[in-house]
Amino acid sequence: MQMPDSRPCPSCHDAMEVHVLPGQYSGEVEIDFCFGCQGLWFDHMENLKLAPEAIVTMFKAMHQHRDARHQPLAERLNCPQCSGPLAQGFDIVRSGRYITHRCASRHGRFSSFSSFMIEKGFVRQLTRPEIADIAAKVGVINCSNCGAPVDLRKEDACSHCRSALSLLDPQAVEKALQNYAHAPSRQGWGSPTDVGDALVAIAREQSRAQRQAAGTTITGPAAGVLGVDLFSAGLALVAELWSSA
Template sequence: MKSTSCPSCRQPMLQKTFERQLHGTVELDLCFSCQGIWFDDYESAQLTPGGILELFRLIQDHDDEQRQPLRDRLVCPRCGDKLLHGLDVARHGGQFNYHRCLQKHGRFTTFAQFMIEKGFVRQLTVAEIDELASKVGIVRCNGCGAPIDIRKDHACSHCRAPITILDPQAVEQALARYQQAEVKRSAPPDYELLGDAIVMRERERSRQLREKQKNGDNFDGTEIVDLVSAGVELVSNLFRR
């Protein structure tokens, strides 16, 4: 099959095969630089729980790679037409956005929005954002990739996307829906401890980036926390139970 170009950066996407519900496989196109997925037809709804797990593990494997923001104009890799922004409601009630081809060739969605669609990510309340703001200053928007200073804003000033986070409770609930089996329910997340954990993780990442800078790599020293990316390891650990 011919390589698919990323709707944002236009570079070739990685083709990866996942399990399909009932039988067969689904071949998805992934861009780790833009953290985006191209779905032909209804491929997103056809993934098995095992396929979703494999996709999350792939996301975790490429978690340390630098993300570039999406371009304002996204194009269909099949026909070249501009993709239309869409908003939908997942079965569990969360809202997620994507960009679709008017010719029905498929749709493009970010990793974070895919996780919202599958129920692993939820929107934070104002109180939860304020709690995290005492530990974390700037987070990355999971809609467009822009930085958000949560000490001042409770939504992205660029695309107005809400602040979302991946947490163990949401993962447990999603697993229960997908696997239709009893899943050990975790206690409600402690956002003070979660904030501490994210800070520790991001400080370690910043230390590694500073080391790269000493070696001549480009790095401006700015610390921006990705709340969804910081929680991907939690998903992987829960799946391994």
């Protein structure tokens, strides 16, 4: 269920969308989404109150809005309740390291979609062979945590926030969903080159659509394959492989 009114996004200050989701012990939790900033606002401890089926619903909402126009986070984020600055920090779970932005007055925290996916185990870190193959085919990607460009030909982690490179892929999603709800079985990647090939194909298609909308033409072997957003590409990979089953 979705409600029309909400608080302002900590980054862009547009009204966030409130989604009422199942909570633990038959309760409900209201989570604020900003699809333009790809961010979530959780009141204090709300991220721990979500029922398993709520995690699945949130994943589907992110996928449904995957084509929304995305914008980078502002340098300063403000608490939607007290307007105070949010402090950036890091949390570490088994699936990786992710960024959080917390209110000093303990009103809540703001997390990117990709950080939430890492927290809930929907991603896995890329292996060195996968990084090497993607570097040869893609070159530069965007960090899923902070959005900074990462030149895979020179670095294997984000130089801005030091986050490890991770991918939202069908195998990781299936494993995580087994802890939240029943999910159909899917095949994992056959080899490291499968990831690179899939990302290049998705990046080219996204670039083609953007060029058509803008009425511009870009040629050459690297057209449309630089600056891939791993999180958005991962959503497309999951959707494509699941829908084909």
